[in-house]
Amino acid sequence: MKIIKRKSKQNREKSHIPFRLNFLLFVVFVLFAALIMQLGRLQVMEGANFQAMVNSTDKKIVTGNVPRGMILDAKGRVLVGNSAKPAITYTKNMNVLADKMYTEANQLTKYLTVSTDKLTERDQIDYYLSNPRQLKKWNAKLPKSAKVASDGSELPEKEIYQSTIKLVKKSFKGLNDQQKQAAAIFKIMSGAYQLSTVYIKNSDVTDQEIAQVSEHLTSLPGVNVGTDWERAYPNGNSMRSIIGHVSTEEQGLPEDGINSLLAQGYSRNDRVGTSYLEKQYEGVLHGSKSQSQVEVGANNQILSSSVLFKGQKGSNLNLTIDQAYQTQVEAALKKVYNQAKSTGTTQYSDGAYAVAMNPKTGAILAMAGESNDRQSGEIADDALGVINHTFVMGSAIKGATVMGGLMDGVITPTNNTLPDTPIYLTGTPVKKSVYPVGTFGALDAESALEVSSNIYMMHLAMLEGHAKYVPNQTMTMAPDIFTKMRGYFNQFGLGQKTGIDLPGEASGIEGPTVNEYGEQAVGSLLDLSYGNYDAYTLIQLAQYISTIANGGQRMQPYLVDSIQQTGNDGSFGQIGTKTTPTVLSTINAPESYFNVVKKGMYNVVNGTNAWGTAHTLKDIKPTFGVKTGTAQSFARQDPNDSTSKQVETVTSSLVGFAPYDNPQIAIAIVFPNLNTDEGHYNTLLAREMITDYYKLNNITK
Template sequence: MTRFINQLKEGENKFKKRSKIIKFGLYLSLLIIFGKVFYLQIIDNEKPLKFARQEEKPLNVAGERGEIRDSDGTPLAVSEPVPSIHINPGDVKDKPYYLKKLSKILNMSKKTLSKKLTSRKQFVYIKRHATFEEAEKIKKLNLTLKKLGYTQLGIQIEQKRVYPEGHMAGQVLGHTSKYDLIGLEGIEKKYDRYLKGEEKTIKIYKDGRGKIITKNITESDKAKKGHNITLTIKSNWQMILEDVLAAQVKKANALNGYGVIMNPKTGEIYAMVSYPFFNPNSYSQENHNYKKNLPIWKTFEPGSVMKSVLVASALNARVIEEHSILDCENGERRIGDHTIHDINKRGKSNITEILVYSSNICASKIADKMPNEVYHNYLTSRFGFGKKTKIDVPGEAKGKVLQPEKWGDIERANIAFGQGIAVSSIQLAQAVSIIANGGNFVEPYLVRSIDSSNGKNIWKRKYTRGNRVLRYETSKKMRRMLRTVVERGAKRARIKGVSVSGKTGTAQKVVNGKYSKNNIVSMIGFLPSENPQLVAVITIDEPKGQNAYGGVWAAPVFRDAMEKIWLNEDNAEKLANNDSIPSFIGIGKREAIRIAETKKMKIRIHGNGFVQRQDPIAGEKYELNDEIRLFLEPGI
């Protein structure tokens, strides 16, 4: 019995020892845990977050895209804030409830919503570019979801590209991609690197349960806004030309129409129109062909408007004089196996009459007086045909001028009256500007300046005098002769109260290598004849009817648009200069004095001949009592 009791006591002692060991172990474990908690909470309080959260794919936040403005600062392309609705589909438990509510609020089909809510992605846009009214309804829904313990929807503010004036200058402006706002066409594409805002990366995390933790974007996180671009386009002039051209194209039942209005001295483009119009606000629904900026993209055989370039070249090369007489052979001339015809049959005519009555026969004879290489040089190296003008918008075509060694007698004759050569409207505007401005080369352009979002100027177009293409006397003679063309020939282009110089053209369209029955018609012109301030080129493609001529369809567009601009704008010469110093480049001493007296500006003349350089340059603001220094040299 005693032995049994001793055994029980021995077992009890062992149990007590074991209990003590276990208790010690428990106390030690608790001590370690408390110590660790104390360390994490007080000493290294960031570490639990590092364990709890996991970094996800970062969110790239784009800065607001800069504005595109017209010459007066009116916005033509802007970025506006819009709400986008998003969620983590994995957090959605009661999908039927979400489908019912969201389909009603966002006006979306349950089928579309179901695909989004069953996505395996952790971040899904339910609706991008929603309305603010819809966003407010989502906020109210979120209050209900919170009470139910359901996952709330996120609202993210994004940028949407908006074109306030709709289709106005749509092909010039181009457009961006819908969501990423990357420039895809026009100015938006050409100057994308200036317009786009600076991109900023925001890190996104999810907690230990996989729930997305979005970081609030602070001022320091916000990306910088892009630069603003100011164009040379005058919105009111653009709208005038758009309205007049569209009405005429519809009246003619033509395929399309396009036009350019340009400053012949500086190269500024005041209006650039393509019809049918293109609205960049709805670019995905627009006809793809309507995106094309026709004045720079489309090339065509210009017809008789090229006789202006021919005569200017021949006068400058001194192979003809203004009063030279040529025989137009009563409307028919044989060249090899080909016969050239004139609509207006005439005999002997002077150069002005050849332009007035648009003689193809005498044009071919003028071309015969110049070696092929000489006239080719005038067309390409001097006037710029067959080359891009380098205008600051994408999509420009360079046209085509046959190499001189490939000119036979008939090829030379065709080129003389505007066939067998392909040009664009912007090239014609450049060439006519050279004739009008005194003979200097000029580059057309659309962008005047680039400024940062805080108004600091980044870049500004500076006027530089181009190389001399024609002698000033040649330009002066051409202005006079082309004025007579309008007064006696292209009468539908006349404008009461201002002198107009110009030339119309009609050419058969080439289809599959052969001339078709359809015409493309044009009008080139400038005003006022004595001191040209505006150049315009108008083209209408395939006007229907028997009288499908430039004088019938293109000339009235020139007249109606330029008349409204010139007369209704209280004299465009004043508006164009607007207290700015005019360009005296290329004009003679007497004419410079007359312009200065008219504008009540002080000038100091150095030398004789024609103005080669001026200080200050054209375009700068004229202050009272300023003196403009003009440096003249003999004509060449």
């Protein structure tokens, strides 16, 4: 019998599954068990919370534009209003993809027609590639280098898209007419910000288009039928250059102020005032945007919307200008200028300007201007020339020269007679008045104003400057004489910005105080004394004559009398802001000084001297005070060529106040660069401006 021996423990075969593998399986089992337990916990204990998160919504505030405030004249007549018109709008949902807008734009072409005039090739290609099939097809044609970077990473989508556009351009032949319509709509829709509303069509929308779009709104997400507004001008182009302009939605915010406006809560496509009153009072006219709270679901679709604030329509501007008088002044200026044009006097003229102002308050009563295109002969409204064009005005400023002499003490109200002898300087033509030498031996201040003596004004300047004068020799004067004389002029507003509530006001132009050799320009100083050197704006002349008329208060001119709130139903509300007349400075001079100048201006109209310059106006009652002006000026033969020959011209001006005993209106007029002043166009216009004002306001005494 064979005996079988059992193998020892050490000799038994080892397990085929290594211990490390068993341990790994054990760890996996533990982790899997933990995962099961965590999933169970989340399902049972946190399930409700996660379900709530899925169903949660995000609330956002969406703003909407409101109608702009109106601009009205002094009698409440509408100068600028808003005209409501039907519109097709689009509100862009959150994260709307291009292919969705592509489909919607195509559908809209069945119901409405839009302009394609501003559609570019890039716009057409963007629309073309918003079709997913076309985008996929062209992307497949791109070389690998246009899709993958050198390190093997995929390039950004924007870069790939730009490469796709370049590839398409090589063979792109454009869209057909219907596709262009869809592309124009797609451009508007894709240009909108999330949750913002844009106008797909807001001009010439027909009843049929409104009906068809309204019928299919359920299949056009974000599209709606609404209303838009545009600026309306019942008086046509009257005062348009003063009122200014408003940008279109397409133009949006102007580049020069975009950052400031965005910081104030504007959107890039908001319509804003871009010039003059519309720009100056943008914050008032714009109003307060409406606010709606929009609930956006997890799928980025708008679930609901509720109005938080209906918005506040822009406030209205009530101007100081009576449109009836404004229209009369515009018509009178145009008529008189056309008279000058018909005689060939305006060959080198760039236009004519007039302004009327309340001398006691600074309120602008009328402002008109005509620009003349010397090449085409066309005339256009240029009322802003009153504040932003400068002219050498001539003798109209002599009232300020006389006041300077009185304030300097070189003459007094009772002792102001000076010799009327011409001034002879070396190397300079005789400096004299218009009338023949020797016409007068001497003149007092009042008579000098009546006959518009240049000689009298030059002698005043020489006295103020302590001149050392010997005929036909070099004359010297105090080194500060330019500063002194201009200082007196400045007190009346000549050479100073007036502070009128319009942007773009010019300050004037001062001529040099030394000649080409660095010596004191004595001859120019004498020219300055009678208004034939420095250049001023017409609004400065109006401020100057108003300061004389009211006895020494330099008033700040203004166009906006008040700012009035308005209800959303269009009703007028309370006056929010009322302009208070502002005294910029007061001239420290006795009444007797002003009376000398006023009496001189009275004599210009009512005097008996044959050389009086405005006696043709003495039949107007009640009477008024005037100072006419004629300045030597120059114009280029070719206005577009700065090297063309200069031609000597005449600038005709006038300032006045009426009635004489109780001034209620001050006027300033200028006809620059005429061939001749023989037509006396300044007094012709002054007659119409004063008589029209008297009739309109029933002023008889």
